[in-house]
Amino acid sequence: MSSGHRNGIRPDLARIASWIADGSRVLDLGCGDGTLLAHLRDKQHARTVGVEINDASVIACVRRGVNVIQQNLEDGLALFQDGHFDTVVLSQTLQAVHNTERILQEMMRVGREGIVSFPNFGHWTHGWSILRGRMPVSKQMPYEWYNTPNIHLCTLADFEDLARKLGLRILERATFANDREVTVAPGLRSTLAVYRFAAG
Template sequence: MNLIPSYSADGQTHGRFDYAVIADWIPPGERVLDLGCGDGTLLRYLRETKGVTGYGVEIDAQRVLGCIRNGVDVIQIDIEQGLQGFEDDSFDHVIISQALQAMHGTEHILEEILRVGREAVVSFPNFAFRANRAAINAGHMPVSEDLPYEWYETPNVRFFTLIDFEELCAQLGIEIRERLAFDDRGEPVTDDPNLNGSLAFYRLGRAG
């Protein structure tokens, strides 16, 4: 997959294929909320390529400063406490990109994002990826580009698989409208994505 230029707080460009995946699901001009937005590079990319408006949500003070440097409107709140400050259907899309695994209240967060947004885009590293299984089989917690932390320093508190996530969506009455999986080289996976996919992307909506 082609790498798409993105921008960090230092103004440098970097290749991020995941931005292109998410952008494909966001129509031009939409109102977007990005939860756990880091330094705001995804929202900056979406603004520059799709003309979106909206906000990032981030709790880390240094990352909030990064958002400001990137010209991204950011709100410093703890996602774990919910999104009470946002009314129902405030946004066309709510994005939570590679941050859900760091959240304690997974069910509540998923319900909240589909309360304030008409549709959601969620991405996360797949703990059942074959390289991760091999690491566990060898007696170690996996470390990879998508799971880059050692066990003693990881911010991740939930380790789940594509199957786990889809079962939770079914329990919560969340409709999975589209799913994409990619291997550790950023190549799309269609054959047994729960085994061969390192990173998963889901487009979600309310069922019914």
């Protein structure tokens, strides 16, 4: 995929959208300004709802006409019934939640499939930063060590190990660097990983 935005959304969001069937029921956890949900609603006739805690992002969702619930993901997904959604998305939020295992299990409780994306801590520049005695700062992780919301950084192999532990079956994986898809040595060369999975 070339750099730049495809269909008006980032390449990683375009890939997520490509994994979601037209007319699906979609829940987006940490939905930000609602870009993905608006795209799915308008282009793929999906029935969508988002969960977001940030005031400005919730307002942006409302302005886009996106159904959004203001709630902290750490409080769980008790609002939603078992199996209510076809797909549950957690885009670039996994690394910022405290109870990683619980949120993945809850995604599988309320949805048939899950999609997560997260910064790949295994990118070669991160290792180089640590060798130089500094915590990595990058486009995907633009925070300093003292003000970062990212509390659970991981590599591709780390996530795949956790998925196996939780009995999740990985269906597809895509990796990106600077909005370009990476297929060679993704563990070292990608800055962002996207996984589609189902219960094992």
